[in-house]
Amino acid sequence: MPTEKRIARVREVLTKRQPDLRVVLDAVSIAHNASAVARTCDACGVLYLDIIAPQAEALKLNEAITTRADKWLEWRVHRAAADCLADLKKAGYRIVAAQIGHGALPYDRIDYTTPTALVFGSEAAGLTQEALSYADETIAIPMVGMVQSLNLSVSVAVVLYEAFRQRQAKGMYDRPRLSPSELERLERKWLRTD
Secondary structure (H helix, E strand, C coil): CCCCHHHHHHHHCCCCCCEEEEEEEEECCCHHHHHHHHHHHHHHHEEEEEEEECCCCHHCCCCHHHHHHHCCCEEECCCHHHHHHHHHHHCCCEEEEECCCCEEHHHHHCCCCCCCEEEEEEECCCCCCHHHHCCCCCEEECCCCCCCCCHHHHHHHHHHHHHHHHHHHHCCCCCCCCHHHHHHHHHHHHHCCC
């Protein structure tokens, strides 16, 4: 039976969850990185983590790296980019893809306070063309070193903390963003998995 302190903590965290800020990992093949991303999602109040992986069984989250943050996320695995991103577009999400290259805006010049799905590609190849075809905007993290890329989990953290900063400045963490029924459902689920 959960203690009153634990119940209060679960409720407090749930009131800060951002249901309209999602992270999508496209064709990521290194479970270590996906696990670190899950931990960052939890830290920033992201509720939904979508993983596009044709062979999802090969990509198991590592509890030692997530520190069990995956318990506090609603994560789904999709076999193809269309299965995930087409539905998000229909639901009104702006698809913002992290992609190094010409035309990408600096990551801190985007408004993350509207319904946004942030899409990040694999460690070796970046985004697939299928995922990129759904992008409304592309972003990049400016770099001045010889190596022009960051580890996937670091890139997600940089962008998510900018989204966190913007949403916090707008007071989006000050009141519950989930419906009462969704708050109740998640509270029951979280207290069961505790």
